[in-house]
Amino acid sequence: MRFIVADWGTTRFRGYLVENETIIDEVSSEEGVSALQSGQHRDVFMRQCGRWLEAEPDAPVLLVGMVGSREGWVMAPYASCPAGPADVAAAMIPVELENGRKAHIVPGLTCEPAPGAYDVMRGEETLVLGSGVEDGIVCSPGTHPKWIEMRGGRVQRFATYMTGEMYALLREHSMIGRPATEPEDPKGFDLGLDAAARNGGDTGERRVGLLHLLFGARAAVVSGHMATGLLAPYLSGLLTGDEINGALSQFGKPASVTILADAPRADLYIHALARHGIATQVRAPREALIAGLARIVRAHAQAKN
Amino acid sequence: MRFIVADWGTTRFRGYLVENETIIDEVSSEEGVSALQSGQHRDVFMRQCGRWLEAEPDAPVLLVGMVGSREGWVMAPYASCPAGPADVAAAMIPVELENGRKAHIVPGLTCEPAPGAYDVMRGEETLVLGSGVEDGIVCSPGTHPKWIEMRGGRVQRFATYMTGEMYALLREHSMIGRPATEPEDPKGFDLGLDAAARNGGDTGERRVGLLHLLFGARAAVVSGHMATGLLAPYLSGLLTGDEINGALSQFGKPASVTILADAPRADLYIHALARHGIATQVRAPREALIAGLARIVRAHAQAKN
The missing domain is CATH 3.30.420.310 (2-keto-3-deoxy-galactonokinase, C-terminal domain)
Incomplete structure (x- = not known):
């Protein structure tokens, strides 16, 4: 199975062509979401990844990260916890590439840790679904570290720290x-x-x-x-x-x-x-990202069949 | 009893001529400690308060606040808790004004809330000694709020929050x-x-x-x-x-x-x-400041007699 991915964050664009869980080609630029205006995202994607679209006419295309935020290509509403690969796949938002071909934006997740309290993630849901942890606690460090409880292969709940x-x-x-x-x-x-x-x-x-x-x-x-x-x-x-x-x-x-x-x-x-x-x-985060995307791609394909 | 005070913080200079606990004259400028170079403090004080020195040749002169920090006129080492007015008065550091007349810098306080842990204040010790609280908890809000435990009229210990x-x-x-x-x-x-x-x-x-x-x-x-x-x-x-x-x-x-x-x-x-x-x-902080300074002045006078 081959698929095309853009890991599109606030400050960087990273494109990958993936076969099973191996990256076979990649591109990278500083065209992060914060550097772009509304309407520019499609052109950036086509310039960076267009040759893969031609070479792999049947490969699914996924976009993950802040590209689905209010400041991104299209706002992809958060899916609610608990959520596994099928739930995330079902909540993906399609965007038009060319000639009827679509990319799908992976939504973030939200949970309510207490009455009236909220938490959100965008990107880490994909990493943790590729972490290999079906039941247990996962920590994703960074600017806003996430602690995530996995139960039965789904994100049960999580907490972010600044x-x-x-x-x-x-x-x-x-x-x-x-x-x-x-x-x-x-x-x-x-x-x-x-x-x-x-x-x-x-x-x-x-x-x-x-x-x-x-x-x-x-x-x-x-x-x-x-x-x-x-x-x-x-x-x-x-x-x-x-x-x-x-x-x-x-x-x-x-x-x-x-x-x-x-x-x-x-x-x-x-x-x-x-x-x-x-x-x-x-x-390693990159391995987890690709593994998580592969699970979401498979879940999406199953749901269509 | 009359005394002369400079409440000399990071961003402002405030001079007061005090009779008992009433301010009878005052000056203010933006010549805070952060705006001054080493060696400039005496000139600022003389320009702002020199006329009071002439009019009140016997009045004690106190300087309080960041003027006693490493970036101030002279570094006044922190006194240790527990500390009351007599302890603070005894730890004051004199600086030369003119013709042998001196001002005294009120030191800050330090305490050790746990082994290997430290806390400091510079200025609030004077406020809390003028708070009217002999036994109890005092809170001094601000950029770095202080919570202070008073016991028997002395600062027993304190904790600062940022x-x-x-x-x-x-x-x-x-x-x-x-x-x-x-x-x-x-x-x-x-x-x-x-x-x-x-x-x-x-x-x-x-x-x-x-x-x-x-x-x-x-x-x-x-x-x-x-x-x-x-x-x-x-x-x-x-x-x-x-x-x-x-x-x-x-x-x-x-x-x-x-x-x-x-x-x-x-x-x-x-x-x-x-x-x-x-x-x-x-x-009110200003009332507490003046009341605290009056206690320190009296304690200093008693120690000399």
Whole structure:
């Protein structure tokens, strides 16, 4: 089975020609969704991937990521959890390519973690469906890390944390992060995890609040107790540790977590989760993406037959 | 008793001539510490307050705030908690004005909330010593709000939260805050306090994590469940609520809290604390500042006699 994919995010366009689960050709450009105006998407796709369309007249075409957001080609409404490959395939939105040929936009997912509370993902649903995890907890790190509970091969529920964006905000714009210097001392990451333990753990303990622990980083620097080379890794450890605190509270403490990340980001989670006695498996995001798309393509083909 | 004061912060210089606890003359400028180079502070002070020095040749002169930081006139090392007026007075650092006359820089305070953890304040020690609270919990809102435990008229310990700075970061620089629109709908503040309850409360409950609740604000907007006019007050309520969660965990739940703030900021804390069944008293920061300085001046005079 061959299919054509555009992994089309905020900042990048990545096209793949896939045979089974192997990428046999690929293109990449900086024509991410944020760089495009309404109406430009079709032309970008045809210029990047048009030769594959000609060579593979029967190959399904899938678009995944922010291309389905309000700022993308067409808004693909979120499908609701629980959702497996068939549910995602059924909620795909077609867009016209040429001569009646269509591409299908993979929708994101939404869930309601509490009454009146909402969460969303767009792209990670495809990764996690290709993670190989049928029942268990998957973590997809990044700007907005996702923790996902899989049950019976479907996304049961999930929770997003703004960890990566918060780190960037603190480093680039805050009084807290301003004193940070390079070279970074990676020992700061463990100090940050130590601090996060003051805002987590079993019931009955004090939880001092993340906003307090963040100020504590500044206080330690200005009072001369922390070398400025430790500060950036410390903030990373504190935020990652507090994300894990929250995820373990929401999903319970699993024996094992599957991490969808490449090194060195995966290594940070392996290390942080080991402190909780949690084992980890790592799956490369690109492999998971292609595997997830293959499942969605198959589910879509089955539904048509 | 008359004394001369400069409340000298990062962005503003405020000079007061005080008789007992009444301001009888004042000056103000934008010559905050961040606008000045090393060596300029004396000239600024003499230009702004020199006429009071001549008119009041015996009046003590105190400088309070960031003027005592590393970026200020002279670095005044932090005094350690617990600390009352006599401890603060004894740790003041003199600087030369003219003809042998000196001003004294009020030091900040430091405490160690946990092994290897540090907190600092510079300026709020004077406010809280003038708060009228001998035993109890005082909250000083702002860019970096302080929660302070007073015991026997001394600052026993305190905890700083980066609430105000975080709100500004989220509003000005984040994907989370970007969709916010005006006019703001103040009902969002209560929705944010509701969300904060998912990260606090009594032991045994789930605590989902502040980084998750912050992303939830974006998820609610992009999924069409939250009007964008609610977003900014929501973020304010969520951050304030999580600050209060942490403070109540650290200091226990008091019957009453004294808030050192003017309206409308004080009103937000009154409202948020009432949801926890906590009564509030409000004291204006400027009154507290002058009252605190008067106590430090008297303690300094007594120590000299």
